[in-house]
Amino acid sequence: MMDASQHESTKSEAAKAEPRRRSFAVTAAACAVFGAAMLGAAFASVPLYKLFCQVTGYGGTTQRAETAPAVPSEKTIIVRFDANVANGIGWAFRPEQRQIKVRLGEVAKVNFFAENRTGAESSGQAGFNVQPDSAGRFFNKIACFCFNSQTLKAGEKVEMPVTFFVDPAILEDADNRFTDTITLSYTFYPSAEAKPAPLASNDATNSGKPL
Known part of the structure; x- marks a missing residue:
């Protein structure tokens, strides 16, 4: 007690x-x-979020580079391309080819094609990512139409190139050492610069789905 x-x-x-x-x-x-x-x-904060994504590769965010490694690896990887348009832009958008095989560290250039199918000039900004997400920090773009907003006149068709390489360091990454395919995906959205863009009567796109 x-x-x-x-x-x-x-x-x-x-x-x-x-x-x-x-x-x-x-x-x-x-x-x-x-x-x-x-x-x-x-x-x-968009700038801070973009910086976070660029540093970590979060969400499949790719990197920007001035040059590629001096000597490409003998290891190859398949890069697939996916093109989409969001509702409200009225464009057609597609890759020239669906996939290519490149050596790690090798600079590759591919083309996408865009067409303004509306009756007025309009602007769009391409959002992008890669899959798998963890490969984003190894996917380096040297030049890309996605770096800036694009403006197309009514009915205009343009070629949009992207130059890139996949960093050979991907082979040393525990999450990606066995990755043999990367998908680069773009979606064009109406940009702040865009003017009202009525769809042409025969426009069957603008669905937000791959073309």
Whole structure:
């Protein structure tokens, strides 16, 4: 049995511990809220989010490079191409070829074709990613139509090239050392520069699906 003095001591210790527990809970909650707010702010900020994606390859984001490695690897990889258009742009968009095989570190150039099927000039910006997502940090673009907004006159057809290479360092990555195929995907969206672009009467695209 606990005597009176022990009982009082226990109550005293419990009383002292309670404020500490409340303080810890408040601090933990504050840290959680602050962390969530900072994360939200970072992802709400387009430049910070883009930087995060470029550094980590998050979401299949590709990299930009000035030059390729001096000596390509003998290892090859297949690169597939996917072209899409979002609702509201009224363009046709497709790759010249569906896939190519390249050596790692080898500079390759492929063409995409876009056509404005509306009766007015309009602008679009190509969003892009690669699959698998983890391969994004090894996919390097030297030149690409996706770096800038594109403007097409009514009925205009244009060739849009992209120059790239796949970094041989992919062979040293635990998640990608056995990757033999990468898919490069583009989707054209109406850009802020775009003017109202009514669809031509015979336009059967603008579905947000691959052409």
